[in-house]
Amino acid sequence: MTSLECKKVSMKFGALAAVQMVSFSLNSGEILGMIGPNGAGKTTLFNCVIGVYRPTSGKIYVNGIDVTGMKPHKVCRIGLAKTSQIMEPFTGMTVFENVLVGALHGGRMKMGPASYKTEQVIELVGLNEYAYKLSGSIPVPVRRRLELARAIATGANILLLDENMAGLNPHEIDEALEILKKIRDSGKSLIVVEHIMRVVMGISDRIIVLNYGSKIAEGLPEEVVNNEAVIKAYLGEKLSSLKVA
Amino acid sequence: MNYRIDRIILILFLMFTGAVAFVPYLVQSEYQLRVVTVVVLWVGIAGCWNMMSGYTGYIDFGPVVYFGIGSYVVAIAMTKYSVPFFPSLFLSGCISAFVAFLVGIPTLRLRGAYFAIATFAFAEAMKQITLEFDRTFNVSFFQGSDGITLPISNYENSFFFYCILPVTFLVVFTHYFIEHSKFGYALKAIKEAESAAEISGVNTTANKLVAYVMSAFFLGLFGAIEAYWITYITPSDVFNVQKTVQMVIMTLLGGMGTFLGPVVGATFLTLISETLGAQFVEYYLIMIGAIIIVAILIMPSGIIGGLKIRKKLRFI
Amino acid sequence: MDTVLAQAIINGLLLGGVYAAYSAGFSLIFGVMGVVNLAHGELIMLGAFTSYWLFAYFNLDPYLSAPVAMGLLFLFGYVVQKYIINRVIGQPHIMSYILTFGLHLMVANIAIKMWTQDFRSITTSYSGANAAIWGLNIPYARLVTFIVALFVTWGLWFFLMRTETGRAIRATAQDKEVARLMGVDIRNIYAITFGLGAAITGLSGSVMSPFVIISPEMGLEYTIIAFCVVVLGGMGYMPGALVGGLVLGVAQSLAATYLNAGVSVAITFIILFVMLIIRPRGLLGKGSVA
Numbered sequence: 001m002t003s004l005e006c007k008k009v010s011m012k013f014g015a016l017a018a019v020q021m022v023s024f025s026l027n028s029g030e031i032l033g034m035i036g037p038n039g040a041g042k043t044t045l046f047n048c049v050i051g052v053y054r055p056t057s058g059k060i061y062v063n064g065i066d067v068t069g070m071k072p073h074k075v076c077r078i079g080l081a082k083t084s085q086i087m088e089p090f091t092g093m094t095v096f097e098n099v100l101v102g103a104l105h106g107g108r109m110k111m112g113p114a115s116y117k118t119e120q121v122i123e124l125v126g127l128n129e130y131a132y133k134l135s136g137s138i139p140v141p142v143r144r145r146l147e148l149a150r151a152i153a154t155g156a157n158i159l160l161l162d163e164n165m166a167g168l169n170p171h172e173i174d175e176a177l178e179i180l181k182k183i184r185d186s187g188k189s190l191i192v193v194e195h196i197m198r199v200v201m202g203i204s205d206r207i208i209v210l211n212y213g214s215k216i217a218e219g220l221p222e223e224v225v226n227n228e229a230v231i232k233a234y235l236g237e238k239l240s241s242l243k244v245a
Numbered sequence: 246m247n248y249r250i251d252r253i254i255l256i257l258f259l260m261f262t263g264a265v266a267f268v269p270y271l272v273q274s275e276y277q278l279r280v281v282t283v284v285v286l287w288v289g290i291a292g293c294w295n296m297m298s299g300y301t302g303y304i305d306f307g308p309v310v311y312f313g314i315g316s317y318v319v320a321i322a323m324t325k326y327s328v329p330f331f332p333s334l335f336l337s338g339c340i341s342a343f344v345a346f347l348v349g350i351p352t353l354r355l356r357g358a359y360f361a362i363a364t365f366a367f368a369e370a371m372k373q374i375t376l377e378f379d380r381t382f383n384v385s386f387f388q389g390s391d392g393i394t395l396p397i398s399n400y401e402n403s404f405f406f407y408c409i410l411p412v413t414f415l416v417v418f419t420h421y422f423i424e425h426s427k428f429g430y431a432l433k434a435i436k437e438a439e440s441a442a443e444i445s446g447v448n449t450t451a452n453k454l455v456a457y458v459m460s461a462f463f464l465g466l467f468g469a470i471e472a473y474w475i476t477y478i479t480p481s482d483v484f485n486v487q488k489t490v491q492m493v494i495m496t497l498l499g500g501m502g503t504f505l506g507p508v509v510g511a512t513f514l515t516l517i518s519e520t521l522g523a524q525f526v527e528y529y530l531i532m533i534g535a536i537i538i539v540a541i542l543i544m545p546s547g548i549i550g551g552l553k554i555r556k557k558l559r560f561i
Numbered sequence: 562m563d564t565v566l567a568q569a570i571i572n573g574l575l576l577g578g579v580y581a582a583y584s585a586g587f588s589l590i591f592g593v594m595g596v597v598n599l600a601h602g603e604l605i606m607l608g609a610f611t612s613y614w615l616f617a618y619f620n621l622d623p624y625l626s627a628p629v630a631m632g633l634l635f636l637f638g639y640v641v642q643k644y645i646i647n648r649v650i651g652q653p654h655i656m657s658y659i660l661t662f663g664l665h666l667m668v669a670n671i672a673i674k675m676w677t678q679d680f681r682s683i684t685t686s687y688s689g690a691n692a693a694i695w696g697l698n699i700p701y702a703r704l705v706t707f708i709v710a711l712f713v714t715w716g717l718w719f720f721l722m723r724t725e726t727g728r729a730i731r732a733t734a735q736d737k738e739v740a741r742l743m744g745v746d747i748r749n750i751y752a753i754t755f756g757l758g759a760a761i762t763g764l765s766g767s768v769m770s771p772f773v774i775i776s777p778e779m780g781l782e783y784t785i786i787a788f789c790v791v792v793l794g795g796m797g798y799m800p801g802a803l804v805g806g807l808v809l810g811v812a813q814s815l816a817a818t819y820l821n822a823g824v825s826v827a828i829t830f831i832i833l834f835v836m837l838i839i840r841p842r843g844l845l846g847k848g849s850v851a
Contacts, residue, residue, distance in 0.1 A: 050444055076446040084444070090437035093430075101434045104427045106446025111427060154446050304655045351838045357654055358597045358796070359841050362788055366833035369785070373827030381824055490662065497659055530670040537663030541656055542648055 002061075003028045003158050003189045004049070004080065009058030011041075011048050011213075018044040020213045021058070026158065031180070031190045033204030033221070035197075037233065041213040042193050043085060046160050050082050051075040062158065076106045081156035083147035085163045085193075091136030095127055095146055098135050099153045106154025118153055124186075125149045125179055141172045145179070152183065159183070160191045165199055177203055201225065209233070254504075255421060262414050269403040282406045284515045287495060289413030290467050291507035292420060294492035297460040299502040300423060301453055302436035303353065304361045307368030308492055311341040311461035313484040315468025317375065320393040320478055321386070330398070334408075334469045341465025342458045349457040353450065356439075365486075372484035392479035395472060405474040412466050419459065420504045432456055436502065494533070498540055500547030509548050564696050569818040570811055575703045577810020578803075582710035583765035583783065584790035585717055585802040586758035592797025593734040593754045594650060596657040600664040601787050602780025604759045606672065608634055608766025609775045616683050616770075623683055623770045624705065630767035631760045638759025643752040650751065665780065672777035681775045688771060702771040709768045713761050714803050720757075721799065730754050734797070789833045795843025804844055 004026040011019040019041045026032050036042055048055040051072040060068045062080045070078075081102070090098050099121055103114035122131050125145045130138050135146060144164055151159050165176050173196065180203060184190060194200045200207060200221070207224045209217040211233040217224050224230055265285065272278045290312070298305045315337040322333035352363045375387040387393075398404075423429035431452040434442035443449050472478045491514070499510025522529045544551050587601050611630040612623040641664065649656040691698040721727035732740040733750045741747050773779075790809050794801025812832065816825035840846065 052440070052444075071448075071450075072440075072443040073446050073448045076444060081446075082444050084441065088438040088441035090434050090441070092437055093433060097430065101430050101442065101447065102445045104430055105434075105442075105448070108446075111425075114427075150441075150445055302653070304658065306658075355837060355841060358591070358595075358658075359837055361597070361655075361658065362792065363834055363837040366789075366830045366837065370827055370830035370834055373823060373830060377821070377823040377827055381820065493659065497655075501655075527674065528670075530666050531674065534663045534666030534668075534670065537666070538645065538660060541660045541663065542645070545649070545652060545656055 001028050002026065003063055004191075005061040006045075006049065007059045007061075009045065009048055009055045009060060011044050011053055012056045018213050019048065019055070022210070022213075022215045023058075024208050024215065024218065026189050026191060028157070028189050029184065029187060030205045031184055031192060031203055033200040033207040034191055034193045034210065035195075035200055035207060035224075036210035040210040042210055043162060044213075045210070046082060046162055046193070049075075049160065050080060073105070076154050076156060077108060079156045080158045080160065081106060081151035081154045082160040083144075083151050083162060083164050085166070087140070087143045087147055089135035089143055089146055089150075091134065093135060094132050095135050095138065095142075095149075096122065096131045098146055099127075099149045102150040102153035103155070106156065117155075121149050121153045124152065124182060126175070141168050144168065144176070148179070148183075152188075157187065158189045158191070160193075162193050163195065164192075165194055165196060173199060258417070258421075262410070262417075266407075266410060269406055275402055278402050278406065280515075280519050282402065282409060283519075284512050285406070285413050286409050286467060286471065287491070287511040287515050288508050289409065289416045290464065290488070291492045291495040291499070291511040292413070292416040293460045293463045293467070294489075295496045295501060295503075295507045296416065296419060296423065296463075297456045298493075299496055299506065300429065300432040300436060301456055302502075303356075303453065303457075304493075305364045305457075305460075306361045306489060306493075307364035307366070308460065308464055309484055309486065309488040310364075310368035310371050311345060311464035312468035312471075312488060313368075313371065313375070313480070314341045314344055315465030316472035316478045316483040317387065317393075318465070319469035319472050320395050323395055323473075324393060325386075330473060334466060334473075337469035338462045338465040341468070342462035345458045345461030346454065349454045353453045353457060365489075368484060368486070368489070372480050375480040375484070387480070390479060390481070392477055392482075395476045395478070397476055398473060405470060408470045409467070412463060412470070416463050417504075417508060419463075420507075424504050428452065428455070433502070494537055496547075498536075498547055500550030500553065503547070503549040503553060506547055506549045513548075565818065568697050569814045571697055571699060572818075573811030573814030574807060575699070575707045575810070576814060577807035578707035578710040579765060579769055579806070580786055580790050580810055581803040581806025582713045583762050583769075584787040584794075584806055585714050585799060586760075586762035586765075587784075587787040588791045588794070588797055588799055588802045589717065589721075590755055590758040591791065592799070593730055594646075594657075594751055595654060596646060596650075596661065596755075597654070597788075598758075599658055599661040599784060600668060600780070601661075601762065602783035602785075603665055603668040603672075604634055604638070604762040604780075605766035605769070605783045606669070606775075606777060606780045607637065608763030609770040609773065609779070610672070610676065610766075610777075611763070612767040612770040613681055613683055613775050616685075622685065623767060624709070627709070627764050627767040631764040634763025635756040635760035637756075637763075639752045639756035641759075642755030643748070646755065647748050647751055665784070669777055669780055676777055678776060678778060682773075683770050683775070685771055700772065706768045706772070710765060711803075713764060714799075717757070717761055718799055726750075726753060730757075786829070789829050792833055792836050792841075793844055795845055795847045798843060798845070798847040801843050801845055801847060808844065 002025045007023050008021045009019060010021055022045060034042055047053045049060055051070050054069040059066060062075060062078050065078055067075045067078060096118060099118045100114055103109050103117045109117060122128060125148055127145055127149055130142055148164060165173055168176060204221055207221050208215055209224060209230050216233060217227045217230045268281050269278055294308050318337040318340045319333045322328040322336055348367060352360060355363055376389050378387050379385055379389045431447045434447050435449050439449055468483060495510035495514050496507050498513060499506030546554060583605055587598060590596055590598050608630040611633055612626045615621040615626040616623055646660060649660055687701050690701050692701060721731055729745045729750050733745055733747060737747055790802060790805040793808055794805030813825045813829060816828045
């Protein structure tokens, strides 16, 4: 079943087309990798999908519902949450309260159930020891996990992770990958944007590649990595011999 | 553990309000009763500002407009249409809230300095309109700079004290509610990072609007009660930007976005102006200016805010 | 075109030029530091008083004392920014509003203490003299001030565009972190910016002194007009101050001619409110939006 579908989405800023006629779909329980050089339009596409921008043309469906032009909080309640590339925790609140906001408002829960849900999510992403610290005072890798936790707590069945692993060390990345697999196994679908190839190749069921705002390739990780256009646009000559295990 | 402290504070607060209710029987003079009433009034008014601006971080520089609307609604209802005081009072709150609803929809889209300036401009525009309306359209409704004299009441000062106390109590109790509710988390999330709040499912527009309208409703009530107490209002008095400034400074001194901030700040500043202000009239405003500057530089989170950070308390 | 209308427009333009000059400083300070300076009118008041006292004691013509006002206000602005306002930069914006409001209270009330609340004016040989052209009256003093005002606005623009310091200021306004990395001393640039804003504002106050009423309490009204001008022109966009000033000047003048002075104030605020809602980037659409 399709959880998210984009049909010919375009976004123009004046004369600049940041996203051009991009179509893709995400099946439930799937992890879709999205790659592309800087400025390829990934973040703009995400912002269209979650409702921060209204796309110039095209349609977006979340769980079968047309969400084109809807406000972000509505899209979130229909089932799509995003972690931001620029981390924005509510710095005056504790980690627990940050996640609680997601559960209360995104999940439309009452105080009691929301607290219970928050505890579960915090357990899931391994934030227990930080739960009662102010989110302004925790280190970057923990903030990344907090973003993830807040998105999960909204109860959305689709998560968009915009460079959620940037700045993590290899050990932390391994931990994060474990968490992502756990999340997927709990029945959610994910879109993962990353620059770290190991992450995208290792975890994605399918990959789409953007360049200059257009989709230039789509397929299994090994197909994409051997695709001529992709190698030219993004990976460069050196990686053409890369073998994916 | 913090939740327990929190309960204790609520109980103390209820007991304190109960004790304050006996003040009219304890004071030695009408002057003392007047001072206490003014303190309670300002705790409430500052609380109205804190409810909106303290929690959402949207700095409203024109809250006085709802105070003024409240005053004018009660004055016009009582003098022109002979409506008794309590229905007029209720009407004041409702009309203030309704105007806030209409104004809030477009202005709450603005951020930072733009919101502050827009609210300020709206308040000043309303003041000028009440001043000039009659002369421009050649009618007698707001009575311009002549002002309106309300029907003189036979009530004692204690009557007004008992009008103000419950409203102030409601305002402070609303703060307590904000601290512990879904609504409060929405406001705080908006203050910290509005776009993140939005993608986490917070309906930012609706929540801001509710806070704004609530604050306007209470301000309207206070404006109405004060108008009836003083019995004479002019646009320059009830829409005086100085009132806005007082609300902001009191809240800031006490601590923005805290439950007890306006209570502490308003009590402190009102008592200072009653004592110092009476003795050093000429230097009073210079001193207020200096207090503001020093307060911002050495304790930007205010008295309660600072305490909260140092003692790691959550809800005060 | 009938004479009354033409006269109203001319009065408006003359007024607007002055608005532009003292609002340019407000816009500069906001554009570079994000500080909404609520003590702006006090800078005008101090400039006007500088000219007043120099005129009263030494009989110095206000136009000649303008450079003195400029120098004094630069120092004042520099010191205030360096030792007071710099300490809240980077904190939430409200801190700067409240801080400058505290400054407004202190400066205005100390001035009242020193100089009393009396209304003062400077009466020169050319006060009240008009050039009459085609049946229209153009007061000499206002015309000269208008020209000086335009020159000042242009001078500020030139300074920002062509000098090393101006470039540093613009770089800081765009991205203070990058500017810091490029070796710009941010705190010093802030102090210079505020000093510069204060200097041209003080100069405007000084050249306005021959035809305005001078009193310690005059400031707040000018702060409000500066707000309005800057919003019309676009916050932080310097040439916008000129457009905003002229538009507001003409609008007020027309309202005052055909309606009354009170309504013209009401119109100022209504314009301000409506502009913020429908075009927060200003008439030209080049202002910054926070």
